[in-house]
Amino acid sequence: MSPANFLNKNPKNNRRENLADRIYGQIKDMIFNFELLPGDFFSEADIAERFQASRTPVREALYRLRREQYVDVHFRSGWQVKPFDFQVFEELYDVRILLEEAAIDRLCAMTETPEPLQELRDFWLADASEWITDIRLSEKDREFHSQLVAAAGNREMHQIHRDISERIHIIRRLDFTKDYRIEATYEEHGAILEAIAHHRADHAKRLMAAHIAVSRDEVRKITIHMLQEARARHLDASNNDSNDLSQNS
Amino acid sequence: MSPANFLNKNPKNNRRENLADRIYGQIKDMIFNFELLPGDFFSEADIAERFQASRTPVREALYRLRREQYVDVHFRSGWQVKPFDFQVFEELYDVRILLEEAAIDRLCAMTETPEPLQELRDFWLADASEWITDIRLSEKDREFHSQLVAAAGNREMHQIHRDISERIHIIRRLDFTKDYRIEATYEEHGAILEAIAHHRADHAKRLMAAHIAVSRDEVRKITIHMLQEARARHLDASNNDSNDLSQNS
DNA sequence: GTGCTCTAACTTGTATACAAGACAGAGCAC
DNA sequence: GTGCTCTGTCTTGTATACAAGTTAGAGCAC
Known part of the structure; x- marks a missing residue:
C-alpha cells in the first residue's frame, strides 16, 4: 500500500481512446438498434470476436452495461439482454x-x-x-x-x-x-x-x-x-441459425 | 454471434460468491473508514497484494467504484480516492x-x-x-x-x-x-x-x-x-512511509 | 545550486492461459 | 419411447504475460 512513484503530482490527461469504452458504446448501439433483442443470449467470446478484441475489454464493457440494467450475467452460462419491462x-x-x-x-x-x-x-x-x-x-x-x-x-x-x-x-x-x-x-x-x-x-x-x-x-x-416486428424479422433471418429469441417478460 | 450451447434454457443460480464483489466491498469499507483518505493515490497492484488476489477482480471492483464516483483512474498513473466535494x-x-x-x-x-x-x-x-x-x-x-x-x-x-x-x-x-x-x-x-x-x-x-x-x-x-483528524492521524502514522496525503479539494 | 537528459521502475490497458462449473446430446439400459 | 449416466464443449471467473506510456530521480554539464 505504499506507492513509490507518483507521489505529489496531480496527474492529468485523464481521458484517452479506450477499447473498453468503444465496445461499451457499440454493444449499446446493437441493443438500441435491436440487433441484440431483449431476451437474447450471447457470450463474451461472441462479442470479442465480433469486435476483434480480447475478452478483457469486452468484460469491462458488459459489466458496465449490467450496472446500467441493460444486460444480465448468468454464472458460467452466458449473458442476456434484459427483457423489456x-x-x-x-x-x-x-x-x-x-x-x-x-x-x-x-x-x-x-x-x-x-x-x-x-x-x-x-x-x-x-x-x-x-x-x-x-x-x-x-x-x-x-x-x-x-x-x-x-x-x-x-x-x-x-x-x-x-x-x-x-x-x-x-x-x-x-x-x-x-x-x-x-x-x-x-x-x-x-x-x-x-x-x-x-x-x-x-x-x-x-x-x-x-x-x-x-x-x-x-x-x-x-x-x-x-x-413484434423486430422479433418476426429476426426469426425470419435466422431460420437455419441457432439464435435464441425467448422473451420472458 | 451464434451461441451453440445454452439455447432455450432459462438460467438460474445467478448469484455466487464473487471475488470482485468482495473486493469491491472491502475497498469501499476502507474508504468509509478513512483507511484510504480522499485524495490518496494507490495502484491496482497495491490492492491486489493487500487482498491476495490478482489485478483482474481488483480492476473490476475499481471500475465499479469509479462509476459510483468514489475513485478516479489516471491513465497509466494510478488511482485516486476522490477528494471530498x-x-x-x-x-x-x-x-x-x-x-x-x-x-x-x-x-x-x-x-x-x-x-x-x-x-x-x-x-x-x-x-x-x-x-x-x-x-x-x-x-x-x-x-x-x-x-x-x-x-x-x-x-x-x-x-x-x-x-x-x-x-x-x-x-x-x-x-x-x-x-x-x-x-x-x-x-x-x-x-x-x-x-x-x-x-x-x-x-x-x-x-x-x-x-x-x-x-x-x-x-x-x-x-x-x-x-482534519484523520489526516493528522495518517500523517503521524506514516512518517517514514511514503504515502501521499495531498487533499486537493 | 540549476537545469537538462536519460533511464529504470513503476503505472494501466489489453491479450492470453488456466480453473472450474453448466449443459446439450450421445449412448445405453429397459 | 423414456430416463439415466457420461463426456466433450461450452461458459464465466481468475491469474498471468505482455504492451505502451508516465514519472521520479540519478548523473552530468555548467
Missing part, C-alpha cells in the same frame, strides 16, 4: 416528471433567466419554417429536457436525469416517427418555456407532466409494435 | 429531499397504510426505554428513509434513493455521535410518520425537509472535523 419504463417516466417539475420550480424561482434557457427559446419558439422534422428532432428533444434540468443548477440531479433519459431513450426516440408528434413537441416545448419565462411554475409543471405523459403513452404503443 | 453532498441532499417528499405525497394519497409503514411506526414511536442509542441507530435511520421511499411503490425511485443514500452515508453516519441528535431523530421520525398517517402531506413534507436539512448541516461540520 414496461413497468420499469413507467416508473422511470414518473421519476423524470418529478425531476423536471423540480427543475421548473427552481427555474421559476430565479430572478433572471439563465443563458441556456434563452437558447432553448430561440430553438423551440422559432418559426415553423425553420422546424426540424426528421429523426434528429429526437436528439433535440433530449437536449431540451436535459438542458432544462441542467439550468436548474443541481449537477447531481442533472446526472440522474441524464441516466434516466438514456435508459428510456431506447424507446423514447420511436416517438418521432409520427408527424403530429413533431408538431405537438414544438408547441408543448414552446408553451413550457413561455410559462417558465413568466414564472408560472404551476402552469409550467402541469404542461410538462402532461407532455411527458403523452410521450410515454405514445411510446408504449409504438414500442410493442416495433418489438 | 461538499457541493456534491449538498446537491445529493437536495435530491434526497425531493425524492422523499415525492414519496410522502404518494403515501398520503393512499387510502390504506402499507404494511412497511406500520413496522416503521412500531420502531420509531416506541417508548424511550426501548430506544437504540449507539451507532446502530445510523443503520436504522437509513432504513427509515429507504423504506419510506420503497413503500411509495416506485422501484426505480427507490433504487436511485438507495444509491444517493449510499453515497452520502460516508458522512451521514457521523451524525450519530452526539446524543441530542439521537433524541431528535426519534422525535422527528415519529412526527413524520404521524403526519403521514393523518394524510397531512404538506406538514409531513415540511417536517421531512427540515429533518434532512438539519442532518445535512450537522454532518457538514462534523465531517470537516473528522477529516
Whole structure:
C-alpha cells in the first residue's frame, strides 16, 4: 500500500481512446438498434470476436452495461439482454416528471433567466419554417429536457436525469416517427418555456407532466409494435441459425 | 454471434460468491473508514497484494467504484480516492429531499397504510426505554428513509434513493455521535410518520425537509472535523512511509 | 545550486492461459 | 419411447504475460 512513484503530482490527461469504452458504446448501439433483442443470449467470446478484441475489454464493457440494467450475467452460462419491462419504463417516466417539475420550480424561482434557457427559446419558439422534422428532432428533444434540468443548477440531479433519459431513450426516440408528434413537441416545448419565462411554475409543471405523459403513452404503443416486428424479422433471418429469441417478460 | 450451447434454457443460480464483489466491498469499507483518505493515490497492484488476489477482480471492483464516483483512474498513473466535494453532498441532499417528499405525497394519497409503514411506526414511536442509542441507530435511520421511499411503490425511485443514500452515508453516519441528535431523530421520525398517517402531506413534507436539512448541516461540520483528524492521524502514522496525503479539494 | 537528459521502475490497458462449473446430446439400459 | 449416466464443449471467473506510456530521480554539464 505504499506507492513509490507518483507521489505529489496531480496527474492529468485523464481521458484517452479506450477499447473498453468503444465496445461499451457499440454493444449499446446493437441493443438500441435491436440487433441484440431483449431476451437474447450471447457470450463474451461472441462479442470479442465480433469486435476483434480480447475478452478483457469486452468484460469491462458488459459489466458496465449490467450496472446500467441493460444486460444480465448468468454464472458460467452466458449473458442476456434484459427483457423489456414496461413497468420499469413507467416508473422511470414518473421519476423524470418529478425531476423536471423540480427543475421548473427552481427555474421559476430565479430572478433572471439563465443563458441556456434563452437558447432553448430561440430553438423551440422559432418559426415553423425553420422546424426540424426528421429523426434528429429526437436528439433535440433530449437536449431540451436535459438542458432544462441542467439550468436548474443541481449537477447531481442533472446526472440522474441524464441516466434516466438514456435508459428510456431506447424507446423514447420511436416517438418521432409520427408527424403530429413533431408538431405537438414544438408547441408543448414552446408553451413550457413561455410559462417558465413568466414564472408560472404551476402552469409550467402541469404542461410538462402532461407532455411527458403523452410521450410515454405514445411510446408504449409504438414500442410493442416495433418489438413484434423486430422479433418476426429476426426469426425470419435466422431460420437455419441457432439464435435464441425467448422473451420472458 | 451464434451461441451453440445454452439455447432455450432459462438460467438460474445467478448469484455466487464473487471475488470482485468482495473486493469491491472491502475497498469501499476502507474508504468509509478513512483507511484510504480522499485524495490518496494507490495502484491496482497495491490492492491486489493487500487482498491476495490478482489485478483482474481488483480492476473490476475499481471500475465499479469509479462509476459510483468514489475513485478516479489516471491513465497509466494510478488511482485516486476522490477528494471530498461538499457541493456534491449538498446537491445529493437536495435530491434526497425531493425524492422523499415525492414519496410522502404518494403515501398520503393512499387510502390504506402499507404494511412497511406500520413496522416503521412500531420502531420509531416506541417508548424511550426501548430506544437504540449507539451507532446502530445510523443503520436504522437509513432504513427509515429507504423504506419510506420503497413503500411509495416506485422501484426505480427507490433504487436511485438507495444509491444517493449510499453515497452520502460516508458522512451521514457521523451524525450519530452526539446524543441530542439521537433524541431528535426519534422525535422527528415519529412526527413524520404521524403526519403521514393523518394524510397531512404538506406538514409531513415540511417536517421531512427540515429533518434532512438539519442532518445535512450537522454532518457538514462534523465531517470537516473528522477529516482534519484523520489526516493528522495518517500523517503521524506514516512518517517514514511514503504515502501521499495531498487533499486537493 | 540549476537545469537538462536519460533511464529504470513503476503505472494501466489489453491479450492470453488456466480453473472450474453448466449443459446439450450421445449412448445405453429397459 | 423414456430416463439415466457420461463426456466433450461450452461458459464465466481468475491469474498471468505482455504492451505502451508516465514519472521520479540519478548523473552530468555548467
